[in-house]
Amino acid sequence: MAAGEGASDRARQAGERVERLRQQLQQAERAQRAWEAGALGEALVAERLRELEDDGWFFLHDVHWPGRPKANLDHIAIGPGGVVVIDAKNWTGIVQLHHGELRQNGYRRTSTVDSVLEQAGAVAVLLEPQHRQSVSGWLCLVGQPELRGTTKNGVRIQGLNGLSDALRTLPPVLDATTVRAIRGYLEQLLGGSRSPGLWTTAQLAATNKNDAASSTLTTRRTASRAQPVRQHSTRRRTRKHLSVTGAVIRLSLVAIGIVVLLNIYQGL
Template sequence: MSTAGHGARQQQAAARRSVEEAERKLAAARAREHAWSAGAAGEEQVADTLAGLAQLGWVVLHDVAWPGRARANLDHVLIGPGGVLVVDTKNWSGTVTVDTDRGLRSNGYRKTKEIEAVQTARQALLTLVPALPPEVVAGLICLAAQDQEPVLLDGVVVVGRGQLLQHVLQRSAVLGAQAVMETAMTLGTALRRQPQDRIPAQAGPGRAPRNTAKPRAGSTRPRKRPARSARAGVLKLAAFGVVLGALVLFPDEVWRAYMSVVTAVVTPVADDLTQDLLGNVVPTTAPAP
């Protein structure tokens, strides 16, 4: 025999689990929002730091496409006398350590993937400027919230935002002014963001998937629209049914309406045609004197 309130307590427990799951998802969403906000703020700060390079023969590109990755971007790309530099900004909070033995760490966690990402980005840039020697293209991680003298870790320079500008300007000159302009034009075009292709909506219950096939090259036929054709067929069938029903139920009224249309529309047209024909007939006999 169940006790009083047993069913209500079960519903309360289920509701509590739903609340806890919703709170967990909300906390995760807030953490993601905070991370993106901090990342954007860090990139803006680094962009401000790099603003003076334009007067010193450098071209600076911000938030450009990552070659070969549709949903990724490169924070900053610098082209100047010191070469081509891809800069990844990290606005980490807490304790950040950089050591040639222990690597790059944030709050004790090793950031190996971040180093590998910059290595991959550097390789992607090398494919766009094959005429340049590989040593001309370099990868950097800029710590937006920490001071850090440049340290080379697995081919990637880790440097603080306060030391970034000095590190860039102290690089050995490897590109002349013309080479800087040509390289900047090449990369500026290749790294320009393209509009994302629209993702077709997935078919739900009772709904056919959208036809996203592209027409063949040279074909002028319009793309088929099965759903629209089906609706047109239904409308035509319904109209035919209405006319047929009217003929069965109200034959006299339909006949009078038809004759009215003929009288109002067809008869004037027929009269005009008759007059035109009579006017073009050539009389076979001479008119009476």
């Protein structure tokens, strides 16, 4: 090995480690900025929603996403206009809604829009059937405060500046008593220490299968218990038939005896 080659290799390896650490640091800094921007966006949305408190609206912030223990719902607004699940986004760049398709810097944001639908659906199934139609999913854009519209799959895109007015002008679908009841129910269910679960189709199928097996077992047990009863009933009917036959025979013998005695008496 030539002079200095060992030190040169170690210097190269150290430089590679430094570069990897620098990239990890940059990635962590980007994640930090994204989380900070998200937190700021949620705070701004919550502040804007407070403008509706005098209009009969109630709000839940940062609550559990039903069925997803590690995820949360940013905001749920409950008021005369229904139950609105709001996902807040503080995006940068160029955000456009064109022909029902949401894009950021030219890239489709389909997964984000679909996520809003999933959030609304998870909340809807917690409510009674007559109230599920009143649940909707909105995407509130903090960095694009004037943007508004609706995606192809029905998600409302609403900029921050028009959020309170958009909720206030929704047609009334819930009375005050129902609003308070839903608010209390969702607050208790989603604001606790544990995320509520949701039934999946696989779980429902397993439950139905178990119910069917239990029903079959119950039927078999009932049949096995009923069998001796039918046998006893048959025996009782047989004994009853024999007793009636015996009585008829005895009466016939008595009648014959009487006739014989009368004939003997007349012969005397």
